[in-house]
Amino acid sequence: VENTTGELLYDLIKSKLKEFNLSLSNLVGQCYDGASNMSGEFKGLASRIKADYVTAVYVHCYAHRLNLALQDACKDITEVRNTLGQINSIYNLIEGSTKRHYIFEKLQIKSNNSSLTLKYFGDTRWSSCVSVLENYEVILDTLKEINLIDKNSMAFPLYLSIFKFDFIFYLDVLTRFFNITNILSIELQTINLDYSNVKQLADSTINCLVEYKKTKFFEKFWNKNIKLANDLGIDLPSNPRIKKKPKRFIDEDNQEKSIDIKEITFNSYCLIIDKVSLAIKERFESSSI
Incomplete structure (x- = not known):
């Protein structure tokens, strides 16, 4: 098409339907993403069709709503943003070259660990x-081998950035949380989806996520990744150093408190749950469905 304005798309749809002897008068619904040319109140495709065919109710694609909710949540949390940025850097470095991809594939086969190919985060989150x-250990080995071949490849800085407890911890957490939202995404794309159940599905997902705020779930993530860090020789998380105040500024009622890295991580972990849950809730309010 020459452009993607609502008017042009409407003309194109009418032309194509006429070509197949299909009448718009039989249209009872329309579903697109939330782009202005599709959902605009006055000039969008949906409003143009609705003006001529009142039975053609517009519904913003629910899977796209979920996608937008996750985007909203991800961009607001530093730990999530950093982890996802590193995932994309891994993909770009290894998959951006057939030689590097071959190294990864060779080591992957040798490890007999996983057959999953690397994917860009923008394509599919989970x-x-x-x-x-x-493929974490294979990726580490791949980056080391790439660095031996090409010192200017940025493989070593990337290796250092992911050879950290924070990366493996948040990667593990996000994998689990995105798995939960992925289940919702699949449900929202089924052909027999009941319109009246959409909010119920969203609420069930939120409840499932909120359940993970219980300390026992955090402890499982923490202990699992502490063990992995120990096994791989990754430095364990340590409490940040506190700049000491001069003694004259410290009294008995205002003693300096140590900062617990585990508590900091738990707070960030809960923030991820809160942000994702709130974003889903806002996108799937009854009034907006």
Whole structure:
């Protein structure tokens, strides 16, 4: 098409339907993403069709709503933003060259650990996280081998950035949380989806996520990744150093408190749950469905 204005798309749809002897008068619904040319109140495709065919109710694609909710949540949390940025850097470095991809594939086969290919985060959230998680050690070996061949490849800085407890911890957490939202995404794309159940599905997902705020779930993530860090020789998380105040500024009622890295991580972990849950809730309010 020459352009994607609502008017041009409407003319194109009418032309194509006429070509197949289909009448718009039989249209009872329309579903697109939330782009202005599709959903605009006055000039969008949906409003143009609705003006001529009142039965053609417009519904903003629910899977796209979920996608937008996750985007909103991800961009607001530093730990998530950093982890996802590193996932994309891994993909760009290894998959950006057939030689580098071959190194990865060779080591992957040798490890017999996973057959999952690397995926860009923008394509599919859950599978991009799980592919890095399951191939983590292979990726480390790949980056080391690439660095031996090409010192200017940025493989070594990337290796250092992911050879950290924070990366493996948040990668593990995001893989689990995106798995939960992926289940919702699949449900929202089924052909027999009941319009009246959409909010119920969203609420169930939120409840499932909120359940993970219980300390026992955090402890499982923490202990699992502490063990992995120990096994791989990754430095364990340590409490940040506190700049000491001069003694004259410290009294008995205002003693300096140590900062617990585990508590900091738990707070960030809960923030991820809160942000994702709130974003889903806002996108799937009854009034907006």
